Amino acid sequence: MPELPEVETTRRGILPVLKNQSIAQVVVRDARLRWPVAPDFARRLTGQKILNVERRAKYLLIRLSNGTVIWHLGMSGSLRVLAVGTPPQLHDHIDVVLGSGRLLRFNDPRRFGCALWTSEDPQQHELIAHLGPEPLSDAFNPAYLVAKAKSRKVAIKQFIMNAEVVVGVGNIYASEALFRAGIRPARMAGRIQPDELQRLVKAIKQVLALAIKVGGTTLRDYVNANGSPGYFRQKLFVYERAGEPCRKCKTPIRHLTQGNRSTYYCPECQH
DNA sequence: ATGGGCACCTGGCTGC
DNA sequence: TGCAGCCAGGTGCCCA
Numbered sequence: 335m336p337e338l339p340e341v342e343t344t345r346r347g348i349l350p351v352l353k354n355q356s357i358a359q360v361v362v363r364d365a366r367l368r369w370p371v372a373p374d375f376a377r378r379l380t381g382q383k384i385l386n387v388e389r390r391a392k393y394l395l396i397r398l399s400n401g402t403v404i405w406h407l408g409m410s411g412s413l414r415v416l417a418v419g420t421p422p423q424l425h426d427h428i429d430v431v432l433g434s435g436r437l438l439r440f441n442d443p444r445r446f447g448c449a450l451w452t453s454e455d456p457q458q459h460e461l462i463a464h465l466g467p468e469p470l471s472d473a474f475n476p477a478y479l480v481a482k483a484k485s486r487k488v489a490i491k492q493f494i495m496n497a498e499v500v501v502g503v504g505n506i507y508a509s510e511a512l513f514r515a516g517i518r519p520a521r522m523a524g525r526i527q528p529d530e531l532q533r534l535v536k537a538i539k540q541v542l543a544l545a546i547k548v549g550g551t552t553l554r555d556y557v558n559a560n561g562s563p564g565y566f567r568q569k570l571f572v573y574e575r576a577g578e579p580c581r582k583c584k585t586p587i588r589h590l591t592q593g594n595r596s597t598y599y600c601p602e603c604q605h
Numbered sequence: 606a607t608g609g610g611c612a613c614c615t616g617g618c619t620g621c
Numbered sequence: 622t623g624c625a626g627c628c629a630g631g632t633g634c635c636c637a
Contacts, residue, residue, distance in 0.1 A: 336630055337630050337631090339630095340630065366614095368613070368614095368631090368632085368633090392630095392631075392632095406631080406632095407630090407631090408614095408630095408631060408632090409614090409629070409630060409632095410614085410615075410616090410629085410630085410631095442614095443614080443615050443616065444613085444614045445613080445614055445615080446613065446614070446631060446632085461632095486607080486608095487608075488607080488608065488609095492608090492609095495631095497631095504631070505629090506630060507630090550630090551630070552630095553629080553630065554616095554617085554629070555616095555630095556630065573630095593608095593609070593610080594609090594610070594611080595629095596628085596629085607637105608636105608637090609635105609636085609637085610634105610635090610637105611633105611635085611636100612632100612634085612635100613631105613632100613633095615629100616628100616629090617627105617628090617629090618626105618627085618628085618629105619625105619626085619627085619628100620624105620626090620627105621623105621624090621625090
């Protein structure tokens with residue numbers, strides 16, 4: 335479910351609630367996530383103070399006085415803030431109960447998410463250390479992307495979805511950014527001209543920044559920390575719009591499959 | 606090194 | 622009404 339804007343929206347929602355709180359209790363109802371929740375997860379967290387909530391790629395980093403929780407929402411996960419005593423529902427796998435009388439509740443129907451405690455520097459964690467630059471940072475710039483794309487034969491859409499190239503660009507925003515940049519998603523990355531890649535860098539930054547501004551995209555079940563949906567769906571130009579008229583030129587939007595994922599583009603606006 | 610395909614899992618929708 | 626088949630915001634891993 336969540337791409338970078340949804341994870342960032344979640345981070346901003348939970349940060350003020352979690353910051354400087356102590357963890358009174360942790361309830362793990364189902365440990366069968368992508369990687370099983372460690373048997374000592376609850377014990378490691380209980381009694382710790384939450385110092386900050388950061389984000390790297392689509393991972394939330396919950397900084398505690400004794401370490402860090404690396405939390406990923408997978409395809410269908412969400413973190414919500416609720417009052418202690420709120421009855422758990424189906425797929426509510428983990429509760430982090432705070433001293434304030436509120437709790438952080440993790441719901442994840444498909445269980446592709448994970449929650450890992452580490453005492454080490456999370457930036458050095460094997461899931462995080464090898465990741466490419468943050469899309470909204472200066473390190474992600476045209477010169478970088480041009481160098482990175484050189485002689486790469488993968489389709490540009492799969493290329494920008496590769497977290498080693500740039501993090502945080504998922505299936506929705508990859509199609510949307512390519513539309514905004516006017517680039518066809520199936521073209522080989524290494525054959526895209528520098529000026530086009532420059533437009534693409536700009537488009538990725540713009541689309542992600544705008545999506546964060548409006549709270550992300552809710553297609554089916556994404557909700558933020560307050561249980562509210564995101565409003566970027568209204569601003570989608572191509573995603574899930576196959577057959578519908580392009581918002582710029584009225585040409586029907588096309589669909590294709592790349593790497594087992596759906597891609598959408600306008601045959602008139604993208605070359 | 607690179608690219609491609611599959612696996613993990615549940616639920617919602619479609620069409621027979 | 623029931624059910625098989627297909628699809629879904631991610632990403633690690635295995636194979637050529």
